[in-house]
Amino acid sequence: xxxxxxxxxxxxxxxxxxxxxxxxxxxxxxxxxxxxxxxxxxxxxxxxxxxxxxxxxxxxxxxxxxxxxxxxxxxxxxxxxxxxxxxxxxxxxxxxxxxxxxxxxxxxxxxxxxxxxxxxxxxxxxxxxxxxxxxxxxxxxxxxxx
Ligand SMILES: [Zn+2]
Ligand SMILES: [Zn+2]
Ligand SMILES: [Zn+2]
Ligand SMILES: [Zn+2]
Numbered sequence: 754x755x756x757x758x759x760x761x762x763x764x765x766x767x768x769x770x771x772x773x774x775x776x777x778x779x780x781x782x783x784x785x786x787x788x789x790x791x792x793x794x795x796x797x798x799x800x801x802x803x804x805x806x807x808x809x810x811x812x813x814x815x816x817x818x819x820x821x822x823x824x825x826x827x828x829x830x831x832x833x834x835x836x837x838x839x840x841x842x843x844x845x846x847x848x849x850x851x852x853x854x855x856x857x858x859x860x861x862x863x864x865x866x867x868x869x870x871x872x873x874x875x876x877x878x879x880x881x882x883x884x885x886x887x888x889x890x891x892x893x894x895x896x897x898x899x
Contacts, residue, residue: 764800777808798822824889835860836873840889
């Protein structure tokens, strides 16, 4: 299989890992298991160390599993879309609500939860000019700190 979504980096050692756990989400890492001398498993969805009962085919017990899983779920590849290349999901910088773009119309979106307008590409004010697409890494970092 050449689908790149079938290879992800282990959050413990950063080694690209082939998914061996489908349909379950708890993916074992041999390298980390040896290093930490425990059975190390990480969550294929949120890419954090696995928490809670396993095996399991939906969210692990990390509190932000679902939202991180959404943020890591790939990019919009709709041809001609104003937001092509952007992540499928965003988190509102104002209220942390999960947002998506309809693929129709311009790059700007409104958060239905707090009413904030933003550019879907750079998450800044809609008045931005020639902006570049920001990935979700800073959002993930911010969520990790809360
Ligand atoms: Zn590892
Ligand atoms: Zn998870
Ligand atoms: Zn909002
Ligand atoms: Zn922008």
